[in-house]
Amino acid sequence: MNESELLQHIYDRAVSLRGRRDILVGPGDDTAVLSIGNQAVLLTVDQLVARRHYDPAATPIDAIARKAIARSVSDIAAMAGTPTAALATGCLPHNFIHADELFDRMAHWARHFGCPLIGGDVATSDNDPVLTVTVIGSPHPVRGPVLRSTAKPGDAVYVTGRIGNSYNSGRHLAFEPRLREARALADMLRHNLHALIDISDGLGRDAARIAAASDVRIDIDTARIPLHTDAPDPLRALAEGEDYELLFTAPDSLQLPDAINGTPLTRIGSVTAPATDRPTGAYATGNAGNIVNLEHAGWDHQ
Amino acid sequence: MNESELLQHIYDRAVSLRGRRDILVGPGDDTAVLSIGNQAVLLTVDQLVARRHYDPAATPIDAIARKAIARSVSDIAAMAGTPTAALATGCLPHNFIHADELFDRMAHWARHFGCPLIGGDVATSDNDPVLTVTVIGSPHPVRGPVLRSTAKPGDAVYVTGRIGNSYNSGRHLAFEPRLREARALADMLRHNLHALIDISDGLGRDAARIAAASDVRIDIDTARIPLHTDAPDPLRALAEGEDYELLFTAPDSLQLPDAINGTPLTRIGSVTAPATDRPTGAYATGNAGNIVNLEHAGWDHQ
Numbered sequence: 001m002n003e004s005e006l007l008q009h010i011y012d013r014a015v016s017l018r019g020r021r022d023i024l025v026g027p028g029d030d031t032a033v034l035s036i037g038n039q040a041v042l043l044t045v046d047q048l049v050a051r052r053h054y055d056p057a058a059t060p061i062d063a064i065a066r067k068a069i070a071r072s073v074s075d076i077a078a079m080a081g082t083p084t085a086a087l088a089t090g091c092l093p094h095n096f097i098h099a100d101e102l103f104d105r106m107a108h109w110a111r112h113f114g115c116p117l118i119g120g121d122v123a124t125s126d127n128d129p130v131l132t133v134t135v136i137g138s139p140h141p142v143r144g145p146v147l148r149s150t151a152k153p154g155d156a157v158y159v160t161g162r163i164g165n166s167y168n169s170g171r172h173l174a175f176e177p178r179l180r181e182a183r184a185l186a187d188m189l190r191h192n193l194h195a196l197i198d199i200s201d202g203l204g205r206d207a208a209r210i211a212a213a214s215d216v217r218i219d220i221d222t223a224r225i226p227l228h229t230d231a232p233d234p235l236r237a238l239a240e241g242e243d244y245e246l247l248f249t250a251p252d253s254l255q256l257p258d259a260i261n262g263t264p265l266t267r268i269g270s271v272t273a274p275a276t277d278r279p280t281g282a283y284a285t286g287n288a289g290n291i292v293n294l295e296h297a298g299w300d301h302q
Numbered sequence: 303m304n305e306s307e308l309l310q311h312i313y314d315r316a317v318s319l320r321g322r323r324d325i326l327v328g329p330g331d332d333t334a335v336l337s338i339g340n341q342a343v344l345l346t347v348d349q350l351v352a353r354r355h356y357d358p359a360a361t362p363i364d365a366i367a368r369k370a371i372a373r374s375v376s377d378i379a380a381m382a383g384t385p386t387a388a389l390a391t392g393c394l395p396h397n398f399i400h401a402d403e404l405f406d407r408m409a410h411w412a413r414h415f416g417c418p419l420i421g422g423d424v425a426t427s428d429n430d431p432v433l434t435v436t437v438i439g440s441p442h443p444v445r446g447p448v449l450r451s452t453a454k455p456g457d458a459v460y461v462t463g464r465i466g467n468s469y470n471s472g473r474h475l476a477f478e479p480r481l482r483e484a485r486a487l488a489d490m491l492r493h494n495l496h497a498l499i500d501i502s503d504g505l506g507r508d509a510a511r512i513a514a515a516s517d518v519r520i521d522i523d524t525a526r527i528p529l530h531t532d533a534p535d536p537l538r539a540l541a542e543g544e545d546y547e548l549l550f551t552a553p554d555s556l557q558l559p560d561a562i563n564g565t566p567l568t569r570i571g572s573v574t575a576p577a578t579d580r581p582t583g584a585y586a587t588g589n590a591g592n593i594v595n596l597e598h599a600g601w602d603h604q
Contacts, residue, residue: 023387023420032420034387034438037339045389045436047425085325085336087347091393091432118325118334123349127429130393134347134436136336 025145028213030078030197031137033145040145042137044075050128054173061098063173065105068131071200073113074177074244076137078198080146080186082179083115087134091123106133113177143186143193146248149213151195155249157218157269158256163203163243164231171228172242180261182246188260189250196248204238204297206247207269207282212295218282220269220294238284239297327447330515332380332499333439335447342447344439346377352430356475363400365475367407370433373502375415376479376546378439380500382448382488384481385417389436393425408435415479445488445495448550451515453497457551459520459571460558465505465545466533473530474544482563484548490562491552498550506540506599508549509571509584514597520584522571522596540586541599 024040025033031044048068050056056064069086076083088106092099099122110117115135139145151157160181166172178198185193195214199206203225211218225234249271250256256265274280282294326342327335333346350370352358358366371388378385390408394401401424412419417437441447453459462483468474480500487495497516501508505527513520527536551573552558558567576582584596 020418023418026418026420027422032387032389034420036343037341039339041338041343043387043389043436043438044421045391045423045434047391047393047423049393049425049427052425052427085334085345087334087345087436089347089349089434091349091351116322116325116328118328118336119346120329121347121349121434123351123354123432125351125354125430125432127432128427130425130427130429130432132347132391132423132434134345134389136345 025147029147030075031081033139040139042076042079042081042139042145043134044072045132045134046072046075048131050130056128059173061101062105065102066109067173068133069106069109069113070175070177072133072135073115073179074198074200076135077177077179077182078196078246079137080140080143080182080193080196081137082183083113083135083137085118085136086110086115088117088120089122089132091125091130093127093129094124096129113179140183140186143190146186146193146196147213148195148197148210151210151214151216151218151249151271153216153271153273154252155194155271156252156267157207157220157247157249157271158265159199159203159226159245159247159268160263160265161245162226162228162264163199163245164227164237164240166240166242169228169230175244177244178246178263181263184260185248189254192250192254194249196246199243199245199247200241202239202241202297203243203247204282204284204294208295210247210249211280211282215274215280217272217274217278217280218269219272220282220284222284224266224268226264226266235284235286235292238294327449331449332377333383335441342441344378344381344383344441344447345436346374347434347436348374348377350433352432358430361475363403364407367404368411369475370435371408371411371415372477372479372546374435374437375417375481376500376502378437379479379481379484380498380548381439382442382445382484382495382498383439384485385415385437385439387420387438388412388417390419390422391424391434393427393432395429395431396426398431415481442485442488445492448488448495448498449515450497450499450512453512453516453518453520453551453573455518455573455575456554457496457573458554458569459509459522459549459551459573460567461501461505461528461570462548462565462567464528464530464566465501465547466529466539466542468542468544471530471532477546479546480548480565483565486562487550491556494552494556496551498548501545501547501549502543504541504543504599505545505549506584506586506596510597512549512551513582513584517576517582519574519576519580519582520571521574522584522586524586526568526570528566528568537586537588537594540596
């Protein structure tokens with residue numbers, strides 16, 4: 001059972017949440033959503049694991065700290081929300097001489113992204129560092145939380161920025177969580193901002209998640225994928241992760257600008273109702289004109 | 303730098319929270335407290351690390367899952383709060399065959415304690431499991447969050463239940479977070495429930511934390527410490543951790559019952575104002591009649 005399957009299994013058991021009206025969104029989206037005092041609150045947690053998400057021998061402490069915070073902040077952006085506070089844990093090697101610097105920089109980056117550390121925990125072990133960051137956020141005041149499950153036939157599919165080769169280029173350590181872009185999209189599109197996700201696990205897999213959650217078909221026009229200049233192959237870029245750009249859908253009838261907050265917006269696909277010969281899911285055109293199912297493309301932490 | 307020192311360092315940097323009026327309590331208490339929609343919200347995260355908090359070779363998966371959840375729930379009890387929702391992460395060994403069972407049992411125990419899992423993350427590594435559980439809770443509706451920093455001269459110091467030998471006896475895997483006891487104390491004592499903490503890091507060290515946060519002197523009467531029958535030495539029990547009982551202070555003039563919710567209440571000490579020859583801190587009487595400073599007693603995850 002790989003990580004995606006395990007998470008899906010966890011989500012499947014969330015049916016027991018149904019009696020709890022204050023749990024507006026349970027497991028399975030970029031964040032959970034709780035109703036507290038008549039306000040919707042976003043809650044997410046993510047891990048940063050040495051040798052999996054960064055190379056401990058080659059990564060400055062500040063960059064480790066930044067990525068730990070920014071990964072969870074990106075989940076808040078993926079709901080069009082605003083981060084407000086964070087909790088951090090570190091399970092660190094005995095005699096890890098950078099523990100203080102690491103938490104200092106996590107505190108710095110948490111403040112930088114608007115969610116100061118209000119708690120945390122430190123433990124030691126014989127192993128490489130494992131960090132977790134929980135972020136609390138508030139949704140967009142007008143649009144509310146933007147889910148994965150609300151893409152609609154007739155939507156176009158857009159991606160922010162450029163993608164591909166994030167890990168090898170080192171961009172995975174310096175990405176900017178698309179908080180401002182997500183908020184500006186929600187400001188501009190309001191309830192026409194239908195579905196939203198960040199593509200940390202890969203554009204292909206995350207497009208498939210929107211398709212599955214919304215019960216629609218998404219077709220990606222491979223040739224339109226905006227690549228970084230050092231990422232030559234769009235099919236490979238579809239299957240890579242660690243981009244932390246936003247993928248969203250909005251009615252194709254709307255004319256969107258080419259950029260928002262200085263970040264390119266690119267229309268890369270379309271949403272249709274599933275049909276017998278065109279099932280639910282996300283698909284792209286392969287190099288030989290074949291159709292590639294994107295469900296199992298992308299980064300999976302097996 | 304050990305874990306306590308590192309956490310203290312993190313807390314010291316929390317001064318930058320002061321501009322944020324919605325952060326009612328930052329790092330340094332059992333939970334943080336955020337104001338959301340005019341409601342106070344408790345937030346805590348704790349880790350459960352193999353070979354540190356349990357023996358992976360000898361501990362059933364269900365017991366691991368229970369302890370992971372119960373540790374964080376105990377932090378909510380230590381504010382006299384009620385847990386409402388939780389997020390869990392697992393960094394698990396590759397091909398860990400119990401991953402599904404572990405998350406299944408964490409989901410079970412989270413529901414059991416009233417805080418169903420609404421999110422989480424799974425990653426894999428080459429190392430032993432590291433679990434984290436974030437719990438969100440609500441404070442007591444009348445008393446509000448009960449902090450460490452509000453003990454007052456003239457208070458008596460009480461402990462719930464019995465302590466000592468928790469790890470070796472296996473009780474650390476089966477403890478009951480004192481949610482009901484804490485709420486009943488807050489119901490009964492209201493604003494006379496002055497300070498409250500759980501003693502997961504050891505009665506001695508946690509008494510010292512109340513003393514330091516409240517700027518008072520606490521004297522523990524070693525002979526009064528209620529021990530489990532298999533824990534022969536009260537000084538050793540003071541220095542052990544993993545008991546998850548409650549330590550609290552209330553005016554000594556009040557007559558408290560011998561038990562609450564069926565759990566014994568024992569008066570074990572007193573709170574006085576510090577003086578030149580009696581400095582701030584928590585102290586106990588040693589076997590030779592000497593005075594033991596409890597600040598460095600207790601469980602530290604070095």
